[in-house]
Amino acid sequence: MIIAEVVRSGFVESVHHGSVAVLADGGESRGDVTTPIFPRSALKPLQTVGMLRAGLVPRDESDLAMISASHYGEALHVRRVREVLAAAGLEPGALRCPPALPLAEPSRDDWLRQQGGRERILMNCSGKHAGMLATCVANGWPTETYLDPDHPLQKALAEAVTELTGEPIAAVGVDGCGAPCFALSLxxxxxxxxxxxxxxxxxxxxxxADAMRAxxxxxxGTGVDDSVLMAAVPGLLAKGGAEGVVAVAVPGVGAVTLKVDDGGMRARTPVLLAELRRLGVPVPAIEVLVLGGGEPVGDVRPVR
Structure with a gap:
């Protein structure tokens, strides 16, 4: 099902197919919302719930937002991940996510100017990994093998995801950060x-939910869609995932999740905003522009 069009200079240049699940009065799901997909990082809030159930004790409630993050490597993100690890008596070397550079261009440029290279703590999933390690420490579980699907930590997280979604996990894969990822429906x-x-x-x-919204x-990160939406709309919870996934819920309204079939990230936000507006949620305007010669020559538009 076509959910978005890419318009350049007045002409439809390409289209994005996908599916949208809407659980709300007056809402209407579109496409295939029952076949399992890998929501990728959109599952992080559910995994954080699993960590709390397994015995994680954050030093501060805001740490739950950091553990649920796909952060852009700004200075505050890196500092907070270090603090989560330090509170558990660990160093950044305990992380098993791959080395990376900050996703935020200013932060990446600053890091490179300081002759810094790729580091695990800069990887956008390092907050989740720090939380996983802290949960292991709280339980006396091995930290070296915390990414193994058979590790007690990962079993606890799988149990939490199954219970929260109300459906069995269809498959277990390996996410880009090296952690197990779970397949389930929109x-x-x-x-x-x-x-x-x-x-x-x-x-x-x-x-x-409260920590992420607060x-x-x-x-x-600064100016990133998930952060912009939660800051602009009281009560809204948002979390995106790789390959064109995003999940949003608003108390008293319902929830919207979507997947862009080709994994294109640019179609997510226009489609999501259109669905939220149909539900009466006063979302901000966030344009996804098409550039030509460095100047805007088009945009990405939702198709209903």
């Missing part, structure tokens, strides 16, 4: 996100 993902925002205060689910810049 409907299951929407069900879990709605549960997070509608949970009672003080529950593990609500603590994760500290949106930790979840992604």
């Amino acid at each position: 409907t299951g993902l929407a069900r879990a996100f709605r549960r997070l925002v509608e949970a009672a205060p003080g529950t593990y689910e609500r603590r994760v 500290h949106p810049v930790l979840v992604a």
